[in-house]
Amino acid sequence: MPSKSECEDMKSLCGKKYAAVSCECGTFTPTSLELLLRIHDLREVKTNVDIEQKWMEREINVPNEKYIFSKTNIASFANRIFQTPNNHCVLENNRTILASDFATIAGNGGLNFSIINGVAEIINNESQHTAAFMLNNIAMIDKDDFPEYVKSNVNSLTKYLLFSNVGKSNSTNEVFVSTPGNPGCHWTLLFADLTKYKWLYCDTSCWPMPTNLKALVNPFVTAIYQQVLSHYKHTKPPSAIDLAHAVGTEAGHICGNECFKNIPTQTCSNVCGVAVIIIGGIGVGRT
Numbered sequence: 001m002p003s004k005s006e007c008e009d010m011k012s013l014c015g016k017k018y019a020a021v022s023c024e025c026g027t028f029t030p031t032s033l034e035l036l037l038r039i040h041d042l043r044e045v046k047t048n049v050d051i052e053q054k055w056m057e058r059e060i061n062v063p064n065e066k067y068i069f070s071k072t073n074i075a076s077f078a079n080r081i082f083q084t085p086n087n088h089c090v091l092e093n094n095r096t097i098l099a100s101d102f103a104t105i106a107g108n109g110g111l112n113f114s115i116i117n118g119v120a121e122i123i124n125n126e127s128q129h130t131a132a133f134m135l136n137n138i139a140m141i142d143k144d145d146f147p148e149y150v151k152s153n154v155n156s157l158t159k160y161l162l163f164s165n166v167g168k169s170n171s172t173n174e175v176f177v178s179t180p181g182n183p184g185c186h187w188t189l190l191f192a193d194l195t196k197y198k199w200l201y202c203d204t205s206c207w208p209m210p211t212n213l214k215a216l217v218n219p220f221v222t223a224i225y226q227q228v229l230s231h232y233k234h235t236k237p238p239s240a241i242d243l244a245h246a247v248g249t250e251a252g253h254i255c256g257n258e259c260f261k262n263i264p265t266q267t268c269s270n271v272c273g274v275a276v277i278i279i280g281g282i283g284v285g286r287t
Contacts, residue, residue, distance in 0.1 A: 004040040007033050048104045094121040111273030116164050116187065119277050128157045132280060135165040138220055139177050146223035154228050161192040162280045163217065168207060175207050177216060187272040189279055192221065197234045202244040204266040204275045214241055
């Protein structure tokens, strides 16, 4: 059986009509390659679940300043994974996070789209003043549909907007707003304070913000002002977006006066999603 990378290479070569030939494994049609890729995906899920289960079974130290999770919490988390069907929701306050999402977060893994989206839903349910959105979803909405979408997701008490985004290619370090056809590997956050007329872009790896970010978000925020927030002094977004950290790399970055000291930089490659959740939950403009 070809490796996953070989299947992906053959699929990109054969397109939708033609077969692809592997010198070692034979000839494959687009349909057979799709099946093989699904098998690889299922194997990856099983591997991640096995890793997660072993991680859960490790001896847990008594909670202290360094380790804050109790054995009871760990047992509850394990129960939600292994005693809940894969396609069932595991939390009471959102309809997005499934048992399979929890199961694929191994001890050294990252957070996926469904989990970040689920946290955004929790924030929206529990806060009158903050509205959280997935920027990747907004990128796929027609601008003519913004007014109706805004009416359903923003109220007149809203003061703060959170936009979570996944982007940044591993090969080119290009930062972008991802779509299903152009997936990303790094989570960032855009925070908008509508009362102070300020936007702040938070990237804990200190990469530049997407070049199309302002052009994408401006029409959406303008629709928010026009539809439900006309009582605010400003009726259109600011012209500039501030950066939480000067552009660079997390490994060599030293915070200067222009950096926001309450927004950390990451020291490993797989905590960007956790950083987005924590920063968004606290509210970067109010810490």
